[in-house]
Amino acid sequence: xxxxxxxxxxxxxxxxxxxxxxxxxxxxxxxxxxxxxxxxxxxxxxxxxxxxxxxxxxxxxxxxxxxxxxxxxxxxxxxxxxxxxxxxxxxxxxxxxxxxxxxxxxxxxxxxx
Amino acid sequence: xxxxxxxxxxxxxxxxxxxxxxxxxxxxxxxxxxxxxxxxxxxxxxxxxxxxxxxxxxxxxxxxxxxxxxxxxxxxxxxxxxxxxxxxxxxxxxxxxxxxxxxxxxxxxxx
Numbered sequence: 001x002x003x004x005x006x007x008x009x010x011x012x013x014x015x016x017x018x019x020x021x022x023x024x025x026x027x028x029x030x031x032x033x034x035x036x037x038x039x040x041x042x043x044x045x046x047x048x049x050x051x052x053x054x055x056x057x058x059x060x061x062x063x064x065x066x067x068x069x070x071x072x073x074x075x076x077x078x079x080x081x082x083x084x085x086x087x088x089x090x091x092x093x094x095x096x097x098x099x100x101x102x103x104x105x106x107x108x109x110x111x112x113x
Numbered sequence: 114x115x116x117x118x119x120x121x122x123x124x125x126x127x128x129x130x131x132x133x134x135x136x137x138x139x140x141x142x143x144x145x146x147x148x149x150x151x152x153x154x155x156x157x158x159x160x161x162x163x164x165x166x167x168x169x170x171x172x173x174x175x176x177x178x179x180x181x182x183x184x185x186x187x188x189x190x191x192x193x194x195x196x197x198x199x200x201x202x203x204x205x206x207x208x209x210x211x212x213x214x215x216x217x218x219x220x221x222x223x224x
Contacts, residue, residue, distance in 0.1 A: 033211070042216040043157070043201065056211060091156055100145055100205070102212060104156035 002026070004105030006092050012111045018080040021108045024073055025094030033102060034067055034077050035091040043091070049075065082112045116140060117204050119215035126222055132189040134200050134218050139183070142207030146178055146185045149201040151217065157201055161187060192222040 005024040013019055025032050033048040047057040049069045057067070064083070069075040079086055089109050093102040118137045126132045134148075145164055149157035163169045163176040163185065175188040185204075189196055202215040 031210070043214040045211055045213070048211055050210070056209070100147075100162060101159050104158070107156050 004092055004094050004103055006090075006105040006108050008108060009106060010109045010111075012113065013082055014113050015083055016081045017112075018078065019082045019086075019110060019112075021077040021079075021090050021092075021110070023075045023077070023092030023105060025075070025092070026096070026103055027073070028096060029094035029103075030072070030097045031095040031102075032069060032075050033093040033095070034075070035093065035104075036088045037091060037107075038088045046077070079110075082110075084112045086110060087112050116206065116213045117202055117215035119200075119202050119218045121216055122219040123221050124218055126192050126220070128192060128194060128222055128224050130192050130222075132192045132196065132220055132222070134187040134189075134202075134220065136185045136187075136202030136204075136215055137183055138185070138202075138204045138213075140204065140206040141180075141183060143180075143183075143204045144207065145205035146176070147203040147205075147212065148174075148176060148185075148187045149203060149214075151199045151201060153198070189220075192220075194222050194224055196220060197222050 007022045034046040037043045046059045047067045052069045067077045089107045091107045092105045095102045116139045148161040151157045161176040163178045169176045173190045177186045199217040199219045201217045203212040
């Protein structure tokens with residue numbers, strides 16, 4: 001059974017460019033989480049969805065960040081415009097209904113120059 | 114005050130020793146507690162969950178929870194070099210359906 005899939009795995013872009021990160025949760029899971037991990041701030045929850053609906057976006061740093069989940073098998077996290085301080089590893093995780101365990105994808109390493 | 118606190122380490126232990134990792138949390142109403150392991154350059158993976166006071170054992174791993182002291186720990190017996198990783202403590206605060214992670218403790222097991 002495939003785990004959480006993220007793409008791209010690595011992204012290098014220049015300041016001001018739009019960045020779109022993609023996530024496919026584990027089939028049948030109904031909760032999806034976007035995290036950002038940096039050395040300074042650790043693993044931070046940005047936003048999570050339940051049944052494709054955003055439940056808590058209090059961790060989204062600012063209006064430059066947006067996330068969507070148009071269906072149960074796909075989610076995007078967009079940064080527009082990107083800034084060097086957005087450089088981090090972005091993880092997507094999913095969880096099954098009634099479950100407690102979050103399963104993480106391999107992450108996207110983003111470098112904004 | 115951080116919601117979930119861990120000593121960043123590194124915690125260095127010799128092979129075969131017991132490694133003890135500690136975590137404190139601020140939300141007294143928290144009900145679910147998790148330990149994730151993260152190898153360098155990889156994603157976090159769940160190794161233990163604990164929900165009630167006391168000890169929970171799984172192979173070489175033991176999770177301990179003391180809700181009165183707002184303290185959760187992870188013991189790794191017979192530590193192996195392959196246990197060298199960062200261990201993240203995560204807490205599900207009351208009223209929320211999400212996890213708050215600590216900064217992680219880096220464990221180094223040397224032969």
